[in-house]
Every structure is written in C-alpha cells, then in structure tokens.
Amino acid sequence: MEYMKPDEIVELFKKRLNKSTIIDSRIETKTAGLTKSSYNVIWLKINPEDLKNAVKLLSTIHFPHLAIISGNDMGEEIELIYHFSIYYGARFKEISIDLSIHLPKKDLRIPTITDLIPGAQVTEREMKEMMGITVEGLPELPNLFLPKDFAKDTHPFRRDEKGIYPLSKNGNYVGNNIIRKEEVKKIE
C-alpha cells in the first residue's frame, strides 16, 4: 500500500477541490517516547459547501474512520470539527485529519455524510440535538439522547439565547426540577 505524506495530502486537497475551499491548513508533528518517534495531525479549515466533496476525496485515499464531530459556539458562527483518521492498520502510519467548517448562525445547515460513512449517524444526530444544526438528508428520527419532550429550540451546547444557563446569559433554565430559580438569582 502506498502511503502519502501529510503535505502531499494537503496538496491533493488543494488541487482537487476549489481554490477557495481550503481556507487554512496546518500540519502538526508530535513526538513520543525515548525514540522521539513522530506522528502527524492535519488541521484543515474548509468551506462548508465542500464538506461532502472533501469527505469523498478522503475516501479515495483510504476509508476514513470518523471519531466524532465536535461543536463550538463562537458567537457569530458555529465551528464544527470532523475528527477523521486514515491509514490505520499499520505501525506509525496513521494520520489524523480534522476538517473544520464554520457555519454562520443564520444558516445552520450541513449535508449528511451518512451515505458515505453510515456510522456518522450517531454523532450527526448528537450535533442536531446539542447544537441545533439541521442535517440535510438525515431521516427524521426520534431524539437519540434528549428526551422526547425536551424543550424545542433549546440546544444545550449553545452559548446564546438558545442555550442553557449558566453558559447562556439570559437566565433561562430548562428542567425545572434541577436548577432552581433562587439558585439562578444567587449566581447572578
């Protein structure tokens, strides 16, 4: 099996996707042990529209393993990071690839990648519930983690008015048996 070097992978992404797609790229090299053996982590910031193409491109290199999607509410926009890894199965060869996309709060839509990687369903549904992101193409399924009667339009990991106290500043609280009004007042 041919193994590409990290910089070659970044080059490939730049070549095969649109010029404007790759907003930022960074290769980290870390060492470990007495032997100071090194491994690589690639951070790519890409345009949200090209997410699916990027995953397709990744699949042509090696079937990617999707660990999880992590989300971050940055105020005006939401950052989603897809943590992939490829070239697993051989010693020292695995490369972590983290694709990050920034979605503006007004337009929180991403295409589903479950047609490419079926296992992404769990984490996509999690992001839908936690971050309030619309995943296009994902069938309407009941809540995976949140209970059925959870307040609509409340997404716990958001830091704005849709979030939950005390991360959100508006003092709204969900789950009246858990955080009490007087406690909220005390903290404020």
Add this chain to the structure above:
Amino acid sequence: MTSISLFEILVKIIGAIVIAFLGIVIGLFYKGIDRKLAARMQARVGPPIRQPFLDFFKLMIKENIVPENAVPWIFNGAPIMTLVSSITILLYLPVGNIPPILSGYGDIVLIIYLLTLPAIGMVVGGFASGSPYANIGAQREMVMMMSYELPLVTAVIALGWKLSQVYPQLNVFSLVAINANPIWGLVGPLGFIGAILLFITLAAVTPGELSKIPFDAPEAETELAGGILVEYSGRNLALFGLTDAVKTIVMTSLTVALFFPYGISHLLAFNGAFALIVDTLFFLVKIFLVMFFEVTFIRVAVARLKIDQVSFAYWIPVSIIGLLGLMLIVLDTIIV
C-alpha cells in the same frame, strides 16, 4: 382395596401431613447444602445451610404485590397449585423400604402426569402476571415441558416393560414393584448397558424438570430478570421456593426409586424399627448423592443453553440415548 376403615383414612391423612412436612424440611435443607456446595466449588464460603429456611420465613412476612394487569386469582393460585401437586407426587414415592402412603391408588404413569402439573402451574402463573418477561418465561417453560417429556416417559416405560416380561403377574407400573425388583438384577449384559443409558436419560431430564442450569431458560436471570417469577413477591415467591425444594426431592427420589432402590439394613443384619431408620437414612444419603451429581455439580460446571438448544438437546441426543436404552433392554429380553 375393598374396604377402607376410618382408621386407615386417618393414618393416611396423618402420614400425608408428616410426609409433606418432612418433604419440605428436607427439601429446604438439601437446597441449603446445594447452595453451600456450589459456593465451595466456586471458591466462596457460601451461605449457611439454614439459609433457605431464613429466606422462606423472611419472604412470608413480606408484602405480597399483585401487578395491576395480572389476573389475581390465577396469579395467587398458581404457587399453591404447584406446591400441592409436587407434594402429592411425594405421597406416591417410596422412602427407603417404607411403601408410599398412597400406594395402590395410582402408579408411575400417574406420577408422570403429576410431574407436569407444577410446570403447568408455573406457566399459568407466568401468563397471569402480565409481564412480557414472565410471558416469554412461560412460553419457554412450555417448550421445555414438551421437550423433556418424551425421554422421561421412555426411561420409565422401559423399566416397566422389562418388569412385565420378568414378572407377568405383577402390577408392573406400580412403583412398589419397581422398587422391590431393581432393574440391575433382571437384565443381562446388554440390558445392563441399556439401563445405564436410561439412567443417563433420567439424569439429563432432572435439571430440566427443576429448571436448573443449563436448562434454566424459563427463569434466566440475565435474560428475563427471573422469567416466570419476575412479578412474584412475598408469600407467593416463598411458595415457589418451597415447590422448588420439594421438586428436587421428588426428582431425586424418583431416580433413586427407579434405579437405586437398595437398602443396607439386611446387609448389616438389622431388623425391625432400627432397620427402618437405617434404610431411611441411607435413602437420604442416596438422594443427596443423586442431587449432588445431577443438580449441583452440573449447574456449577456449565453455562446456560438457549431454548432452541435445550429443546434440540432433549429431542435429539437425549431421546436417542433413551430409545437406545429401551432398544437394548428389549434386545436383551428377546435374546435371553
């Protein structure tokens, strides 16, 4: 059996009460030994031998909860039915040299019928409790019942048939007759092997009849949370516990009566009441040994089988062994 005096009826009633009481006490005691031995084999200290008694007395004072969607009279009736039917069998079984209390009022075919009653009682109780786990448990119990019935009957019929060939004048299906004429003395070498095979068949049926590992699919704790018994609590659960203890005695005594009816009193030249006591004690030792090998040892040494594997095991290998045993005995008779 022409005329029964009032006195005889009285003796029978008192005898029945004594046997029922002793059956329960010895059953619980043996259950305690069983638990202790199993624990020792698993490198544990284990509960004290009186533990089943403590459990029983504790359960009797517990609250008895009847689930909302259960049928109360069946739900509460099932444990009583199982206990009564298993005690009834006890009355038909000989203890050492003492003939059964109800000898003459039924034979081994009746016992086989009665043996299904506790199982049916449990099935009815399971269906009546209205819980999905109990439902599945009851279904499995029915499947098991249908599976082990054939080998069980094979083993018994074979013995009876052999006896009828040797002593045509006897009431061959009476347990007293079988008890008085041990199978081992009646057969040639071929029949001896056959008898061993029949013993193996009965030994395989015993854990199934008692719902013990590896045939405890109806009560599988890790699958069905107690299966049939899941909704039972308090007094009803205590009665099921008693049934279990009595059934252990029933099955082991049946094995002893069919295959090991020997006493030791005549060897030691005892007679009278003393011989009676010695034989009864020897009988208890015998059923203990049978219980140890058929129940305790097996349940410690193997894993639980799935219900389809259970019914396969009973239908194919165990039935074949049973039929083979029957065939060998028949051959033995014909050749000799």
Add this chain to the structure above:
Amino acid sequence: MSKETYSIPIGPVHPSLKEPVTFNFEIYGEHIENVNLAPGDNHRGIEFMGMQRNLIQIIYLAERICGICSASHPFAFCRAVENAAGIEIPERAQYIRVIIAELERIHSHILWAGVAAHELGFDSVLYLSWRAREEVLDLLEYLTGNRINYGIFMVGGVRRDISEEQIPRIRKTLGYYKDIYSKIEDIFLNDPTIALRTKNVGVLTKEDALNFCAVGPTARASGVKKDIRQDQPYSAYADLEVKAITPDVLTGVVNGDVYDRIIVRLLELVQSIQIIEQCLENMPAGEIIAEKKLVKLLNQLKKAKGEGIGRHEAPRGECIHYVKLNESEFPEVWKARAPTYNNLMSWVPMLLGQQIADIPIVIASIDPCIACMDRVTILNKDNGQKKVLTKKDLHELSVQKTRRITP
C-alpha cells in the same frame, strides 16, 4: 399466517445491564426483528460541567466519566491538554502512564470475561475470574492508592512515581497472571457450552465494522487492524512493538462473532503483560512531571491558547478527547468520545435475527460502557410515564417512614 411481532423493552434497569440504557426489541417468536436503541438514561452532562471548571478539576471529572476506564479518560484528556498547551512530558512519566493503562486493561478484560460468563449463566467462571481480578486491583491499590479511580494522572506527567521497591511486586502479579492464563484460555476457548453460545452469534462483518466506525476489540475481532498503540504510537508505546490483535492469529479465520471477541480480549491480556514487562525493563530515570507546582501549572494553562487532540487505546477501544483553550480559566471546548459511542451502531447488525437469549451476550460482547457514552447528552424531566409518584406522595411516604424509624 400473519407475522405478529410483539415488543419487549430491555432496560433501563435489567439484571444483564449493570448500567441504565434502553433497548426496544420487536420479537417474533424468539427472534429479533427490529432493534430500537434509546440511550440517554445515564446522562450527567459531564462536558457541560467541565466547561465551567478549570483543567485540573476536569481531570477528576474525566476520571469519573467511567469507573472501569478510570485511567483511559484522564490519559486521553491530559494528552489533549498537553497538545493544546504545548507541554512536553518527561519520559519516565510516559512509561508510568503506560504501565497504569496496561494494568487497567488487564483488570478490564478479566472483568469483561467474568461478566460475559455471567450473561451466559456460567456463574462459576464469573466467580473464579473475578477472584483473579482482585490480584491486579491489589497491585493498582499498592501503586496508586485506590482500587478504582486512581487519581494518578496530571497535566504534564503523573502524580506518583513507581519506585524500585515496588517493581518486584509488579513482577509478582505479572507472574501470577502468566501462571493462570492457560486456565483462563482453557475455560473460554475449549468449553463446549461457551462455544455453543458464542460461535456464530452476533456476527459483525468487516464492512459493517468499517462503515459503522467500530473501534477496539469489536473492530479487531471483525478483522479491522485498528489499534492506536500501533497506528499512531504515543507515550512509551512508541518504543515498544505493539501489534493489533485479530482473531486469525489464533484460529486462522476471522468470523467477527462473539467467540472472536473473546479471543481478541484474551490475547490482549498476554500482550498487556508483555508491554508492562518491557516498560519495567526500559524505564528511564528522571522527573515524573513537567511542572510540580500546581499554581504555576494552572497559571500556565490559563495563558495557553490552542487546540489539541488526545487519543488513547482504552480496553474497550479508542478514547478521543478534544480540547480547545482560549486564554481563560475554563476550556472553550471539551469534547470527550468514549469507545462505546462508536460501537453503539454496530449493535444493530449484530442483534438482528438473533434470539432473545442472545441479547445479553451480544450486548456484553462489545463491552459496553454506558456511563462513558452518555456523558454528553442532556436530559430533562421525563413526564411520559403513566405511573409516577407525585412529589406529595413521596413526601408522605418519607414522613411515614421517618415516623416509623424514630421511636
């Protein structure tokens, strides 16, 4: 005849599950027609809590994500923070971390073996294997001070050294496991009833394992050679020869059934013993932590900016933590992923078409850790139940009880 299925719920409280999780099965006869997973009974919102605490406090929170993986999560978390803040950890600390992590793997795999036997109704094996497990717990207690939740990991290194006097004790334990390993192997691989219950049960094909992103022994038993200790070695693993174990090492074929998962875990037991032995031989001298003073470390972390990933091969599979620091006391993002989260989806192909009796062993075969998986999710009061005691009822119950107890 029309096919009438009925449904049984398993969980959240069920004796085969030591933790709450809900499955809804549609059953036809004894066979499973459909599976609906409804996790979320064990959510504590740990990540949410973590984002309001400082990084040292989070280590102890991460430790309590799961009591069985109580070295794996702090390991992964500390690595994530070190990567984000650019902290180099001393070599000796890397070796100590690996020793603790591998000891945890031994304890976790033996624990799993016992639980699996219990699910099969083979309680004797549960008792005997858990007796063997006590030995490694004693060692962990000797080295770290606690049987579970060791509290030995710290950002920048470890909190306790392994001294020269302690090494013979470690070797003694390893010798003990070498002695009994053949017995364990004999019980699990040669016992006919265990083989009857596990062979061709809960099969996960290699394609499904890849597609559903399975990790750890679950994936390896299906033939996916994925092990971070091999693929992207970290800490002392970089100096050691670690190979991903697949069942064909022993049997020559990969079936992806429960039996194969048993083989993988048993072989990993041997592998862990070898790793610890190598670590003990090659352990370098030196410091065990980059920054000894907690206050200084906290200040350093407060000023740090950056993002980092920490990965660790936990006994159940890969743990991955993502931390983003933004010059503040609290992390901006803390995302923790436990192996069960990824193996969750692989339950569905494993369970379809199986029998009710297979449910416990198939569920147990991926060594689920619901506590790990559910940490991210958030719950609200569940009002959907019909039969609920109101607060008033409970209050009355409580008052009655108090009256009864106090004379």
Add this chain to the structure above:
Amino acid sequence: MKLNKYFERSLWVFHLNTGSCNGCDIEIVAGLTPRYDLERFGIKLVGSPKHADVLLVTGPVTGRMTDRVKRIYEQTPNPKAVIAVGTCGTSGGVFYNSYNLAGSIDKVIPVDVYVLGCPVRPEAIINGVLQAWIKLEKLRESMNAAPAK
C-alpha cells in the same frame, strides 16, 4: 406488618444504577465474588425489585431516571431499606452544576443508610448492609414498643 428475626440474615438486594460511573457498580459485583462473598451473610443479588428487601442505589440521579427510581421504590415490597452507595449517591460528588441531575438519591426516595467512598470499597458495602440490618432491627423494636394502628 411484623418483622421477624429471620429478616436480618436473609437480605435480598436489588442493584439500581441511576447514572453512576460504574465504579460503585463493579464494586458491588466484586462484593459477591470469592474474596468478599456477600452470600455468606445471606445477602443475595436478585434480578427483580419485586424480590428485593434492600435497594442498593448508586450514582447521582439523572433526569430520566428520577421517575424510574420512584417506580422501582414503589414496586419493592415492604418492609424495605434503601442504601445510597458512593459519594455521588449521597451528595452528588463531582457531579454538580448540571441541569440534568436531580442531585443525591435522598432528594428522590427516602434513604436509610449512606455508604461513602469514591468508589466505595466492597468492605464498606458489607458494612452498609449491616447498618441496614441495625436499622431494620430498630424498626422492629419500635414497632414492638408501640403497636401500629
């Protein structure tokens, strides 16, 4: 309802996890295994709350489990005792400041005995069950002293 003396030598235990981290749960199972062997005191782990005398509850109560804990408490036949196992169960432990936790177990159901530790040691669990006996014994004495209506 009358307690008899057999009660204290035959306690059947139902284990209930309400969002615990697993640490206490495996220690409860460890309590059954050869080194500690709870069964020698007549303590048995049962699979259905209907059979139980003592509920061993671990973990901070999560939102969804709150109702279930109540239901299981209701299903357990009287007389019964509840033991809160582990620091999380008694006070919440490290799990505070979260909106989906109902807090310690005693906020949901009445608790008789608290066993502390993170995780609790098996010895502590045995001791805790022993305390439950004493509690039940007191209950018996008080009932003997003042007969219930």
